[in-house]
Amino acid sequence: MMMKMPWRRKSRSFHLQLQGAIGTIQSPFLFLFTNYCHSSTSTLEDARFLTNNFKSASFTRLHDAIASFNHVIHMNPLPSRVHFNRFLSALVKMKQYHTVFSMSKTIELLGISHNVYSLSILINCFCHLHLVDFGFSVFGKMLKFGLEPNTVTFTTLINGLCKESKIDKAVEFFDDMVAHGYQPNVYTYSAIINGMCKFGKTNVAIGLLNGMADRGCEPNVVTYSAIIDALCKDELVGEALELFSQMRNKGVSPDVITYNSLIHGVCKLGQKNQALALMNEMVEQNISPDVYTFNVLIDALCKDGMVSEAQNTFNIMIQRGVEPNVVTYTSLIDGLCISDHFKEALALLKEMVGRNISPNVFTFNILIDTLCKKGLVSNAQIIIKIMVQRGEEPNVVNYNSLMDGYCLCKQIDKARKLFDLMVTNEIANIFSYTILINGYCKCKMIDDAKDVFVEMSHKGLVPDVVTYSTLIEGMFQAGRPQTAQELFKNMCSHGQQPNIVTFSIMINGLCSQGNLDEALTLLKKMEESQLKPNLVTYCILINGMCKAGKINDAKELFSSLFENGLQPNVHIYSAIMKGLCRQGLMDEAYKVFKDMEKVGCLPNNCCYNIIIQGFLKHEDLPKASELINEMVDNGFSADAATTELVVHLLRNNDLILRLLKVRNEGSAN
DNA sequence: GTAGGCTACA
Numbered sequence: 038m039m040m041k042m043p044w045r046r047k048s049r050s051f052h053l054q055l056q057g058a059i060g061t062i063q064s065p066f067l068f069l070f071t072n073y074c075h076s077s078t079s080t081l082e083d084a085r086f087l088t089n090n091f092k093s094a095s096f097t098r099l100h101d102a103i104a105s106f107n108h109v110i111h112m113n114p115l116p117s118r119v120h121f122n123r124f125l126s127a128l129v130k131m132k133q134y135h136t137v138f139s140m141s142k143t144i145e146l147l148g149i150s151h152n153v154y155s156l157s158i159l160i161n162c163f164c165h166l167h168l169v170d171f172g173f174s175v176f177g178k179m180l181k182f183g184l185e186p187n188t189v190t191f192t193t194l195i196n197g198l199c200k201e202s203k204i205d206k207a208v209e210f211f212d213d214m215v216a217h218g219y220q221p222n223v224y225t226y227s228a229i230i231n232g233m234c235k236f237g238k239t240n241v242a243i244g245l246l247n248g249m250a251d252r253g254c255e256p257n258v259v260t261y262s263a264i265i266d267a268l269c270k271d272e273l274v275g276e277a278l279e280l281f282s283q284m285r286n287k288g289v290s291p292d293v294i295t296y297n298s299l300i301h302g303v304c305k306l307g308q309k310n311q312a313l314a315l316m317n318e319m320v321e322q323n324i325s326p327d328v329y330t331f332n333v334l335i336d337a338l339c340k341d342g343m344v345s346e347a348q349n350t351f352n353i354m355i356q357r358g359v360e361p362n363v364v365t366y367t368s369l370i371d372g373l374c375i376s377d378h379f380k381e382a383l384a385l386l387k388e389m390v391g392r393n394i395s396p397n398v399f400t401f402n403i404l405i406d407t408l409c410k411k412g413l414v415s416n417a418q419i420i421i422k423i424m425v426q427r428g429e430e431p432n433v434v435n436y437n438s439l440m441d442g443y444c445l446c447k448q449i450d451k452a453r454k455l456f457d458l459m460v461t462n463e464i465a466n467i468f469s470y471t472i473l474i475n476g477y478c479k480c481k482m483i484d485d486a487k488d489v490f491v492e493m494s495h496k497g498l499v500p501d502v503v504t505y506s507t508l509i510e511g512m513f514q515a516g517r518p519q520t521a522q523e524l525f526k527n528m529c530s531h532g533q534q535p536n537i538v539t540f541s542i543m544i545n546g547l548c549s550q551g552n553l554d555e556a557l558t559l560l561k562k563m564e565e566s567q568l569k570p571n572l573v574t575y576c577i578l579i580n581g582m583c584k585a586g587k588i589n590d591a592k593e594l595f596s597s598l599f600e601n602g603l604q605p606n607v608h609i610y611s612a613i614m615k616g617l618c619r620q621g622l623m624d625e626a627y628k629v630f631k632d633m634e635k636v637g638c639l640p641n642n643c644c645y646n647i648i649i650q651g652f653l654k655h656e657d658l659p660k661a662s663e664l665i666n667e668m669v670d671n672g673f674s675a676d677a678a679t680t681e682l683v684v685h686l687l688r689n690n691d692l693i694l695r696l697l698k699v700r701n702e703g704s705a706n
Numbered sequence: 707g708t709a710g711g712c713t714a715c716a
Binding site: 125156292332335 | 713716
């Protein structure tokens, strides 16, 4: 039987099936079809460029490498194994693993036999491609040939196991290696420590780090940085900084990667000033920020809606001679989309394509997602088509975003069709299922939602807290509070910890059922599980209490917000004002309305309408018309309910008409 | 010949 090339991608007919559903391509994405590459490369190289998507920077180098290889293999005598190994390891550094395989075969056919080094290189290539099992078969071959593996061989395989999250096997292999008398070096320790960190066992990793010196191996900057990065990712920045200073006290100097992890960590906690301080510190120590440093900072600024600051950082980066890459552009495009500057985002996309930086699945996904959220799902389809055309294979995230887009514009049949295709092609993941469940819930097709939920477990996919929350919310909205509560219990008994969103959905559902008591019990449960209610939870509760006529409880909860260090938003203010208006407590409602402005939370359209409706309902027409004028002056307008009230009052009482007339004449003067 | 860092979907 012929062995299948393990690294060859499975061919898929998915795009062909999908293309039928997608219409013709139109502007404004036409520029994405233009190839800005002004090269005179041959068609073969062009084809490579498109299919393998090589980075242009490494492309020329790879081209040189291939040319020189083709030259050397015709030399007489042939270069030695040592030379070929050096050449292959250069290719590994360029991440050209497949090329290494084919060239290695050629070298073999030329009659040059393998040694430990060449086989270790092959093992490393398999490991980088997440094919550690093939790495082990090469390892077996090595033993069969009577070649003795060394620490590097073991380290490579340990790293390969870690990359595939087989951390237990990695530890086992590590112990085996030690038992056979091989001394692990700092690379071996760093690999296994990093593996543990990635597996969430940072504490075990720290234990290993602390034991290293006694085992005769001093940790270096890579060992420390792996743990510092893990701590930062777990938002334990304080501990990370502590380890950072411990490392420096031991005379190990940080490098750009150490700083990047820390900067990323503090950015995630929203401490951009500390990020800038760290950046200054690194520059003082002659460690230049690189493209990763800037990318982290730019992304943090974008995510915080500070897109113009991000653009400034982008300019500084270019001034410092750091070349932006696809991640830089993608983050900025994301920032512009988040800040609702889609046109600018497209202009930047054009700029990056012009600079010969190819958008990737991330970049395209931001466009797909933004277009879908804007209700422009047909444009999102076009993006998918462009991706296929450009040789960039759309992935599950892209299809999930598109599916969500179909759901958002209520094209549930199209969403289902796409979903079924994804299931057939075995790429559907939990997100796909959750998105479809959400779609069915929003289309009030709750039974279909439930079916998809059941289908999931048949496929061996475990619904997560978001899947449960989505279906629970759907059940409440479909008027099935009983099922919703059963699902909640089910979820807890299946070991899924409800999060703030889940609790909020439950509390909201119970409140709308008029079941305030049970909602409050759940609030207690939530607080017991160390979850602090957020503004959304408070808003739901205040609404619930007001609806239940418990205005005093609502007022009490409203004041407790401040005690918990939370600043109410417009939604909270609207909720409490609505409650006060409902009780006819217009003075208090008006006081809240005025307080909002004082604390810098400007009333929006909704707030004006609530307070105006309150005054109208309680027939304080002078106050109502005063506020109507103020609202209009601030650029807001009456909503349907307010208009209806005014019209209703107009019919029954022409007093308001006269009043409004007087005001209009007054303002005309 | 071996180890560490950046971007997207509910």
